[in-house]
Amino acid sequence: MSRVFGFLALAPTPLSPPTPPAEVELVWQAPKECPTGEEVESLFEALLTSEPTGTGTLEAHAVVTKTPRGSWRLELTTRIDDYTDVRKFRGATCQDLAEAAATLFAFALEPALHEPAPDPEPLPPERTPEPEPAPEPEPKSEPRLQPPSPEAPTDPQPQPLKRRRLFTAVSAGPDIGVTPSVTARIVAGLGFNWRWARFQADVAWLAPQPTPPNLSNARVQAVGGLVRGCGLPGGDTWRFPVCAGFEVGGTIARVDRGSGLETISGPWAGPLLSAGAIRQFDRVGLFLAVEGAGVVFRRNLRLANDAIYGPANGSLRVLAGLEVSFF
Numbered sequence: 001m002s003r004v005f006g007f008l009a010l011a012p013t014p015l016s017p018p019t020p021p022a023e024v025e026l027v028w029q030a031p032k033e034c035p036t037g038e039e040v041e042s043l044f045e046a047l048l049t050s051e052p053t054g055t056g057t058l059e060a061h062a063v064v065t066k067t068p069r070g071s072w073r074l075e076l077t078t079r080i081d082d083y084t085d086v087r088k089f090r091g092a093t094c095q096d097l098a099e100a101a102a103t104l105f106a107f108a109l110e111p112a113l114h115e116p117a118p119d120p121e122p123l124p125p126e127r128t129p130e131p132e133p134a135p136e137p138e139p140k141s142e143p144r145l146q147p148p149s150p151e152a153p154t155d156p157q158p159q160p161l162k163r164r165r166l167f168t169a170v171s172a173g174p175d176i177g178v179t180p181s182v183t184a185r186i187v188a189g190l191g192f193n194w195r196w197a198r199f200q201a202d203v204a205w206l207a208p209q210p211t212p213p214n215l216s217n218a219r220v221q222a223v224g225g226l227v228r229g230c231g232l233p234g235g236d237t238w239r240f241p242v243c244a245g246f247e248v249g250g251t252i253a254r255v256d257r258g259s260g261l262e263t264i265s266g267p268w269a270g271p272l273l274s275a276g277a278i279r280q281f282d283r284v285g286l287f288l289a290v291e292g293a294g295v296v297f298r299r300n301l302r303l304a305n306d307a308i309y310g311p312a313n314g315s316l317r318v319l320a321g322l323e324v325s326f327f
Contacts, residue, residue, distance in 0.1 A: 014107035017083045020054030024105045025195065027236065030064035034094035043102035044109070052109040056080050061236070062101055064094055072097055076104070164283065164325035165193050169200070171287070171321025177312040178222045178251065179209040185317050198230045198241060204249070216308045217256040220301070224249025226272055237280050245272040247293050253301045253308050266299035268311055278323065285323035292316050
């Protein structure tokens, strides 16, 4: 860490958000021979002398690349509320750039690190001057770490996507297992994203389908509601939710008895597993998912002593849809 402390005196202009943040949320993209994002976080945490006292989260997106000449290039974008800052640096090694970025994060979390130390108070004059000793040769100093030199401004670069929290989603696709034959499933829901996870609640409607003629003269539809929690690996543009949840609903049949239509219904419930992919475009995302649900409780549909319909022991559906994020 001695090289990092040497950089403190030579660092470029520190980040200057309106108020110091309470934490840094770092997305670090670099070749394998470079330090990892976790190592960069450890570097700037080691520089702090106290717990951060600011508010909010400083979102940082860093991209490190190697130039054809063998040097290293860092593009660092930071954002908090309405404040956005883009910096570009060059360095002799990838480690130099990691330490430079860590130092800037430490300055942002604890601005006092960058404030110059106060001048020492002058000593009182001595009454009897003493002869000065012969000067001793100064020890050979090691070369100081030079900071990466900022590049000249270039054309504006695409900004990393902001990870928004609250979202709503709509989707549709084929479903088999709940109604007598393959039917259309339409879903609407609301959810909340964290950095690596999400929670979502949905309601669904399944279009009516006729029962086989040898069973009854009825048309069966279904409604349901489900909740799920998901792991959310991926980056700013592609995410891959893997979810587990629970679904409850009811099948509804309208039976033609000759003398008129009669409506009967029965509940069902079971666990749910799903996996999919989301392509994110700022506030809008397109997704495709495959879901499978089991049935641990159900009540078959009967009218008098006649069996009308009973759902299968499970269902499978493929859904394509749209997400819109708000905050």
